Amino acid sequence: MTNVSSFSPIHVIGGGLAGSEAAWQIASAGVPVILHEMRGVRPTEAHRTDGLAELVCSNSFRSDDATANAVGVIHAEMRLAGSLIMACADKNQVPAGGALAVDRDGFSNAVTQALHQHPLITVVREEVSGLPPRDWDLAIIATGPLTSPDLAAAIQAETGEDSLAFFDAIAPIVHRDSIDMDICWYQSRYDKVGPGGTGKDYINCPLDEAQYNAFIDALIAGDTVGFHEWEGTPYFDGCLPIEIMAARGRETLRHGPMKPMGLTNAHNPSVKAHAVVQLRQDNALGTLYNMVGFQTKLKYGSQAEIFRMIPGLQNAEFARLGGLHRNTYIHSPVLLDPSLTLKSRPGLRFAGQITGCEGYVESASIGLLAGRFAAAERKGEPVVLPPATTALGSLLGHITGGHLVTDEEPGKRSFQPMNINFGLFPELEPGSIVKPEGVKRFRGKDKAIVKRQLIASRALAACKDWLTGQ
Structure with a gap:
């Protein structure tokens, strides 16, 4: 050796x-x-x-x-x-x-x-x-x-x-003891239990329609950090500032990071929230929570004022406000x-x-x-x-190598930053997806779930073989 x-x-x-x-x-x-x-x-x-x-x-x-x-x-x-x-x-x-x-x-x-x-x-x-x-x-x-x-x-x-470069924005972090739990409640979406979780892992802040609209108006009107020498640099959609999302359409946030689906207000179960802001535990002590999906380029003064419009965060103390930086690849x-x-x-x-x-x-x-x-x-x-x-x-x-060369720019490729997703995996062999016994209708979401499960199991088996040299 x-x-x-x-x-x-x-x-x-x-x-x-x-x-x-x-x-x-x-x-x-x-x-x-x-x-x-x-x-x-x-x-x-x-x-x-x-x-x-x-x-x-x-x-x-x-x-x-x-x-x-x-x-x-x-x-x-x-x-x-x-x-x-x-x-x-x-x-x-x-x-x-x-x-x-x-x-x-x-x-x-x-x-x-x-x-x-x-x-x-x-x-x-x-x-x-x-x-x-x-x-x-x-x-x-x-x-x-x-x-x-x-x-x-x-x-x-x-x-x-x-x-190439694109902007990346950072979400604020809030002190847990400054959140009003008489308004907010603990719950994971659809009560889902994950690693180390209980199904009640997020703090949820409910907004009615009037509160949501006022919040959207404030976001759009908020004072943001200037682009300066980064003028023209695009954003990556996976980390889009919340005020940019708000400007794209009044309902955008309600179908994105502020979607209310799968959540029930523990203080008022019969009333469905128009929108919900979620905060996720940020440290082991549980003293800090970050605002999920709330990356921002708002100036610090605007951030504190606007985010305190959210019910339950009216007295929020921020351990860190959001920020902006440039990414290069x-x-x-x-x-x-x-x-x-x-x-x-x-x-x-x-x-x-x-x-x-x-x-x-x-x-x-x-x-x-x-x-x-x-x-x-x-x-x-x-x-x-x-x-x-x-x-x-x-x-x-x-x-x-998984990118097309464009006709408009010979030699250039349509390359953008990408998270891992099943769209990057090779397709399954024809006939791999088989309808489970006893299932009458097998299409749409049910078929997609089975397909993902098959791709996942194939991937893990292939990875084990690769690591063992088989």
Whole structure:
């Protein structure tokens, strides 16, 4: 067996979710890794701490249902692959209905501690302002959506591509003891019980029609942060500011983050709310709750005034108000090969949100793959891609090639940030979906559920085979 000390280190730039996971996978394969993180030396516009894998937006890893939800499937596959991010999320989960949500500080502290304690991982606090030097023969850039301007410019110069950017907004966090529970009540939508939950994991604030309309008017009229040099930068729909949604149509929010379906007011069960604002537990102590889907670019003064119009939040005290930052990603289908390596520079991989995936677990999963691929290359082993039928493989395929070249712009591809979803998975074999015995009508929603279940079970079986080398 080759002694691990004979391996030169692999360098990972960026200590977010993707970089942390990549470093862990490399070290777990017996290869030394140097993890470079600039926070602690240079802050970003969105992070609060210098902790590794800090969550700057929601504290939710979304659905943990591995039987019929694509996000839950990728959770399960990452756990099978020994993911540090998932292990720390599981240890720091807080109640969130059918979702996996975490105590954000406890989660980051757990990741930071694990990486610092691993004997093959060295964490260096420094800014890497350009592409890795040539003597870093294997490196991973996982600097995320807040890549520093100097490094972004170096990447752009190397690739010859215009970098893409979009705005990302952060939701406010409220002190639990400032919420009026004589108006609000605890309930998960449809009383759904999730990991660590009870079916009563959200605080719900009801609005009648007049209150809803007044709130919408205030949102639309609210004073927002200016675009400045970011003028013309688009939003990503998965993190759209609430005031932008309100401006798209008066009923938009009532059919989005403020939908009342599946909720019954415990104080007045016979009266159906016109709209409902939900708050989700943000820390293990249960002292902080974040406003679900309420990412915003309203100015701080406007935020406090407008959000206190919500019944139950009239005396709300905010631990953090919402904010705005810019995300950046590269044209991965054009620039990267199937193993996430930059085509113009062998040995240099990209991982995480900078590749054009969207979401915490998606970013971490691409870090997981980049780390495993780099470790295999260092050890002289073949780089084996996950099957396309797995969640990991389908997301990798989306990033590195699953896009059409347009007639209008030859050579360009229709590439946008994407969460994992069943639309990225290959179709089932014809005849796979069979009507259950005793069921007379089998179509629509019932058939779709069975299809998702089959895709999920196929994915997990294929992932196990991939990990065991079968």
